Amino acid sequence: MDTYQSFNASGVAGVAGVAGVAVAEASASVWWFKVVVTFLAVVLAYDQLVYKMNKGNIAGSTWKWYPIIGPFMESLDPKFEEYKAKWDSGPLSCVSVFHKFVVIASTRDLSRKIFSSPAFVKPCVVDVAVKILRPSNWVFLDGKAHGDYRKGLNPLFTKQALQIYFPAQEKIVDAYLKKFLAMGETEGATQFFPHFREFLCAISLRTFCGEYISEEQIKLVADNYYKVTAALELVNFPIILPFTKTWYGKKIADETMKIFEGCAAKSKEHIAGGGAPICVMDEWIESMVIARKKEAAGDATSTEAKLLIRDFSNREISEAIFTFLFASQDASSSLACWLFQIIADRPEIATKIREEQLRVRNNDLSTPVTLDLIEEMAYTNACVKESLRYRPPVLMVPYVVKKKFPVTDSYSLPKGSMVVPTLYPALHDPEIYTNPDEYNPDRFMQDPTGSTTNPSEARKNWLVFGTGPHVCLGQTYVMMLFTFMLGKFLLEAELQHEVTPLSEEIKVFATIFPKDDLILKFQKRDPTKV
Numbered sequence: 001m002d003t004y005q006s007f008n009a010s011g012v013a014g015v016a017g018v019a020g021v022a023v024a025e026a027s028a029s030v031w032w033f034k035v036v037v038t039f040l041a042v043v044l045a046y047d048q049l050v051y052k053m054n055k056g057n058i059a060g061s062t063w064k065w066y067p068i069i070g071p072f073m074e075s076l077d078p079k080f081e082e083y084k085a086k087w088d089s090g091p092l093s094c095v096s097v098f099h100k101f102v103v104i105a106s107t108r109d110l111s112r113k114i115f116s117s118p119a120f121v122k123p124c125v126v127d128v129a130v131k132i133l134r135p136s137n138w139v140f141l142d143g144k145a146h147g148d149y150r151k152g153l154n155p156l157f158t159k160q161a162l163q164i165y166f167p168a169q170e171k172i173v174d175a176y177l178k179k180f181l182a183m184g185e186t187e188g189a190t191q192f193f194p195h196f197r198e199f200l201c202a203i204s205l206r207t208f209c210g211e212y213i214s215e216e217q218i219k220l221v222a223d224n225y226y227k228v229t230a231a232l233e234l235v236n237f238p239i240i241l242p243f244t245k246t247w248y249g250k251k252i253a254d255e256t257m258k259i260f261e262g263c264a265a266k267s268k269e270h271i272a273g274g275g276a277p278i279c280v281m282d283e284w285i286e287s288m289v290i291a292r293k294k295e296a297a298g299d300a301t302s303t304e305a306k307l308l309i310r311d312f313s314n315r316e317i318s319e320a321i322f323t324f325l326f327a328s329q330d331a332s333s334s335l336a337c338w339l340f341q342i343i344a345d346r347p348e349i350a351t352k353i354r355e356e357q358l359r360v361r362n363n364d365l366s367t368p369v370t371l372d373l374i375e376e377m378a379y380t381n382a383c384v385k386e387s388l389r390y391r392p393p394v395l396m397v398p399y400v401v402k403k404k405f406p407v408t409d410s411y412s413l414p415k416g417s418m419v420v421p422t423l424y425p426a427l428h429d430p431e432i433y434t435n436p437d438e439y440n441p442d443r444f445m446q447d448p449t450g451s452t453t454n455p456s457e458a459r460k461n462w463l464v465f466g467t468g469p470h471v472c473l474g475q476t477y478v479m480m481l482f483t484f485m486l487g488k489f490l491l492e493a494e495l496q497h498e499v500t501p502l503s504e505e506i507k508v509f510a511t512i513f514p515k516d517d518l519i520l521k522f523q524k525r526d527p528t529k530v
């Protein structure tokens with residue numbers, strides 16, 4: 001009994017002790033629970049409140065339906081139809097993802113205003129882009145520093161300079177045309193999206209680096225470049241962890257810049273030895289040499305003196321050349337896919353292009369193609385322009401707001417927010433373009449702006465290449481190259497497109513592509529016939 005009692009007594013005491021501890025622990029965990037719940041409630045309320053305040057009177061959901069993350073999951077797999085619904089919801093509309101406030105501008109006047117307000121905005125780059133393109137890269141410059149650097153780069157893409165690169169481009173176009181025709185014979189219709197990406201990459205690399213880059217290096221870059229695109233998607237994990245998308249992207253970017261560094265060294269030797277420029281690197285390096293000579297002779301203008309009379313290191317050149325590849329690769333591949341799909345589906349337009357191609361050459365196919373001859377190809381050029389209007393490769397361009405920006409009379413963009421001027425809505429504005437969802441190159445033959453109803457206003461709608469201080473550096477290059485390519489391919493090949501229910505649907509992968517990746521066949525034809 002004693003034993004039992006004492007056991008019982010100690011047991012009771014033990015139970016009481018345990019219960020006491022349990023009560024203390026329970027109340028501690030209740031306290032923690034309360035703290036956590038209160039903290040979460042404050043964070044959620046703050047997030048919603050800030051959203052409401054930033055939103056003001058513009059379109060957007062009344063509350064963030066998915067607290068904190070907002071439409072994050074949708075942004076992982078962007079859909080054209082969801083973008084379009086957003087553009088149609090109002091001239092200014094907003095979302096908030098992870099407390100990042102994003103405003104979308106969907107009219108041409110608002111888009112132009114944003115593009116042309118460098119005092120308030122600068123291009124927005126995802127955090128990981130700075131790591132991949134490197135912080136020292138010129139694309140991250142802003143304001144006057146950016147403007148000065150740009151002045152040094154603009155001469156590399158004038159018509160005069162493009163004339164120099166043209167022979168190298170023509171060689172690549174011929175080589176790939178041969179390849180595509182052979183593929184047509186052996187494989188029939190195949191998915192052309194990857195082939196066009198490789199082709200455009202090869203053209204860019206020869207244009208930028210001439211013969212300094214080897215076939216193997218071109219193949220290496222062309223095969224892997226898509227990893228850079230994937231790493232630079234707008235939504236991505238900001239820290240580079242091994243074997244993730246961003247890690248592979250950085251690896252390829254570093255390897256590519258290393259190749260470009262080697263090319264820059266060879267180009268410097270070539271120009272120092274008195275060689276004539278044949279590629280973008282040569283042209284840049286020669287312009288530095290000329291500016292230095294002028295300075296020595298005492299007749300350098302102040303701009304030249306500032307921009308060019310310093311030795312750009314091979315590393316610096318490689319970084320700038322990488323940005324050209326980065327800016328051109330996806331947009332040019334997108335244009336190629338849509339342009340050739342559209343023309344293959346419209347034989348009457350193909351016939352008109354062939355007529356023009358023979359006419360400008362006086363029916364003599366041995367006529368050398370020069371940039372002057374390309375300028376005579378008005379109809380072929382209108383087909384490229386209309387493709388860019390109908391399916392603009394770049395739908396929107398993200399900018400970041402540097403200081404509070406009164407973008408309309410009733411709304412100011414908050415400092416630190418992201419603002420996204422759109423291009424697609426302006427290029428499909430029914431007040432400017434009759435039947436905007438119809439592909440009609442004749443609109444650009446009737447008027448250079450593409451609008452007979454409102455030509456004076458239409459000039460403002462041509463936002464395919466952006467506008468303002470960051471307007472695309474390569475726009476003349478794009479128009480010249482694609483006009484030439486379209487003419488050449490159509491003379492030499494019959495394009496057979498296998499139309500699927502997804503052909504006209506738009507897939508978003510940095511730029512836009514047909515959802516079925518374009519199933520196409522090139523078939524040899526007699527180039528002397530229309």
Ligand code: HEM
Nearest residue numbers: 324327328331332335393394465466467470471472473474
């Ligand atoms: C179909 C092809 C192309 C399209 C649709 C396109 C479109 C654009 C757009 C919309 C921008 C942003 C402009 C802005 O913020 O105002 C841009 C910038 C840029 N593009 Fe292109 N682009 C194309 C091809 C190229 C090519 C071939 C190059 C090669 C050199 C290039 C080089 C650049 C550069 C360097 C910038 C940044 C300019 C700066 O920040 O100063 N682009 N492009």
